[in-house]
Amino acid sequence: MNRTQKRRLTIVAVVAVSAALAISLGVYALQQNMNYLLTPSQVQSGQAAGYKTFRLGGMVKAGSIHRSDDSLKTTFIVVDAGGAMPVEYTGILPDLFRDDQSVIATGHMDNAHFVATEVLAKHDETYMPKELKDAMAKAHANKAIKAGAGAAPGSGSVNP
Secondary structure, eight states, X not given: OOHHHHHHHHHHHHHHHXXXXXXXHXXXXXXXXXXXXXXXXXXHTTTTTTOSSEEEEEEEOTTOOEEOSSSSEEEEEEEOSSOEEEEEEESOOOTTOOTTOEEEEEEEEETTEEEXXXXXXXXXTTOOOHHHXXXXXXXXXXXXXXXXXXXXXXXXXXXX
């Protein structure tokens, strides 16, 4: 091997080692920031033991919401088909949070209950914000009025 070949081999080796180090650091950083979504039955079966923080998803059990009188602390129970998990949250809850509603809480386990740092309430696929609902109703009303305005008298079209 001559000098030029040794230099090229050294450069290729340094680039390969640097790339491997960068990739391994990136994978390590991503693993630290991942939040896995688990159900109460998965948590109770021990699948959450390896996670410092994770997301707990399920339905809020009817009648389980208890709000503190002197603070923003709220406790409730999240259920799925096979389990239930008590949750403690301190903060302002979303407007859609209520009994029998889907919820996703981010946090960690503290003994036998889940301490949430964030709570997201999910809505069903038929949910529509009030502003959009009002705008759509107005558009439909205008369309019906315009369609009926050009009809001949006695043609059977009715203006709402």
